[in-house]
Amino acid sequence: MRKRKDRPKRRFRFSLPARPTAQVFRNGSAATVLTVLAVAAVVLVNLIGNALPASVSQFDLSETKLYTLGDVSLGILDELEQDVTIYYLAQTGSVDSNVTALLDQYAGHSSHIQWQQKDPALYPGFACQMGVEDATDGSLIVVSGDRTRLVDSSVLYSSEFDYDTYSYTTSFDAENQITSAVQYVTGGELPVVYQLTGHGEATLSDGVQQALGLQNMELQELNLLTSDIPEDADVLVIYAPSSDFAAEDVEALRSWLLDGGRMLVCTDPGVDTPNLDSLMEDWGLSLIDGLVIEGSSNYHLQGASYYLLPDQGSHAINDAVDDGLYVLAPEAQAIRVADELPEGVTVSELLTTSDSAYIKSEGYDMTTLNKEDGDETGSFVLAAAASRTVTDASDGEETDDTEETAADTSEAESRLVWLSCPMLLMTDDLDQITMGGNGQFALGCLTWLADQDTTALIAAKSLMLKGLSLSSGQVTFWAGVFMVAVPLVLLILGITVTLKRRRRR
Known part of the structure; x- marks a missing residue:
């Protein structure tokens, strides 16, 4: 039998990493400090943003300005001299974001208005304590002084039949109802x-x-x-x-x-x-x-x-x-x-x-x-x-003064x-x-x-979203942009990047 020749042993060389220099430590410390400062800045910006009123920190991008108060509401809020509290009766997890966003606008515009959420499950007798017995979930109770007005959840939204589309359209009517309630509780004799x-x-x-x-x-x-x-x-x-x-x-x-x-x-x-x-x-x-x-x-x-x-x-x-x-x-x-x-x-x-x-x-x-x-x-x-x-001038009284009378x-x-x-x-x-x-x-x-x-x-x-109507020419143009032009540009960019990487090798 043939004897196997012993294979030469391979030698492996190991080298210890170089000792970090002072420059490396300085760079690492600087990176750590910058990271901490960046995180602190983000936290600070968020805290400031949350502290700002909704009228400043939030932007209404809806087409109908769903979360923006109109001139009538703003005029009434600007003239407020009494404090108004709005209680939102809603269970946790069932809050209407449209309502809360609008309430934030009221509270953000006037320092005389504040609102609180009251969960009927946690406060079952709250509505009765406020003198409102028939309040339903999702309703609002507006209070100022000794006046109270219930804004029932059923009136926050309205539905009307659209004869153009032969369908019902839903609208958000909360601003109308809330502004009227604020005007009622802060007004004088009706x-x-x-x-x-x-x-x-x-x-x-x-x-x-x-x-x-x-x-x-x-x-x-x-x-x-x-x-x-x-x-x-x-x-x-x-x-x-x-x-x-x-x-x-x-x-x-x-x-x-x-x-x-x-x-x-x-x-x-x-x-x-x-x-x-x-x-x-x-x-x-x-x-x-x-x-x-x-x-x-x-x-x-x-x-x-x-x-x-x-x-x-x-x-x-x-x-x-x-x-x-x-x-x-x-x-x-x-x-x-x-x-x-x-x-x-x-x-x-x-x-x-x-x-x-x-x-x-x-x-x-x-x-x-x-x-x-x-x-x-x-x-x-x-x-x-x-x-x-x-x-x-029937309440006046005549006097002996020939030049003036005391008639009121x-x-x-x-x-x-x-x-x-x-x-x-x-x-x-x-x-x-x-x-x-x-x-x-x-x-x-x-x-x-x-x-x-x-x-x-x-x-x-x-609340209805309007469809985007395009002519046949517009449809052809945008189809060409997204189905031909954009993919072609991405393809050219991909080829260019690949070729550059190969040349570097």
Whole structure:
């Protein structure tokens, strides 16, 4: 057998690593210090960010500005002088992030507002202690002093049917509800609005009544046949009576207005009310017989020349209507403003037609909508606001001083708004067309009469995501960018990097 030759043994050389020099230690220490400083800086920035109010530290990138307070809310918060606490009744793990983000905005903008979460499982009797027995999970309790307002979870979101897409859209209505509650708990005596009855008056729409509630105005009914005008009446509303007022009722209203009263009158073109019309003449206003037809297609709904889209004059009432929104006035009668107004009376034209409008004197008995010879043409007033300064010196006492008297005189301002179209206030139907314009106009009338500065009618913010619509050319362009150009650039970069690495080897 062959003997294997012994293989030569391999020798391995080991070398100990070089002793670290002072330079290495210095570099390592510097790296450690820099790492610690970087971590400390990150922690410090986070602490500062968390300490900042949400209005500064958070950015609202949503299309409808879901988490941004509107001008109305900001104006009310800026004027706050009382502390307000908002309790959010929500179980841990079931908190609505939309609600908490909005509450952060309220607390961040005003130092007078703070909010707390109360878990009903941990505090089962908290709502009852606050005087609210029917609060549900997700509701808000707004408290300031001895006033409390419940904002139920059911009103934080609203759902409406969209006739364009034939589907329901969900909107976030929390800002409207919370701002109204804040205004309620911090406000003084609430205005009282009385709607007159006993003459076949129509009922105010649900939309107007809800708007009054959000504006913290109390609505009651008043029959002049059985009661005098109450002392706490801030505004009287006459809405589309189907019969005329008695002379005694008109005289009571006249005396009340001369004493600084405020009144909203909305008459029906199909009903003759000569006694009520005589009250309007005290303010230099009268009706023109017939219905107004709009001759310009830019001032009426398509295909309905008697569904008017009038111009909005410069007035505090119209300031309540968001820019770009229309007010729709179907089947309206024209109001004539006297050339010479009674002493002390000023009149503002709220809604006016174009110069191409004309009047069909037959009213509802007209046989054609077309303009005919004899039809009065021009720009017509559909709604007017009037005011009159009245002086009350009845409490004065005469003195022997011939130059001065000790009579205490006080001035008050009577106000009157006359709408010649009862459908103006049918906001439940018309607001779907005008995107809320009619409701804002109606509330603007009532808040101006009640001498309130702001309206709390804030539009709900849609939660629906809008799809991105692209033309066929745009689709082709972006398809080429992402399916051809971008992959090609990445491929070229990859080849370039690979070649450079091979050359280095």
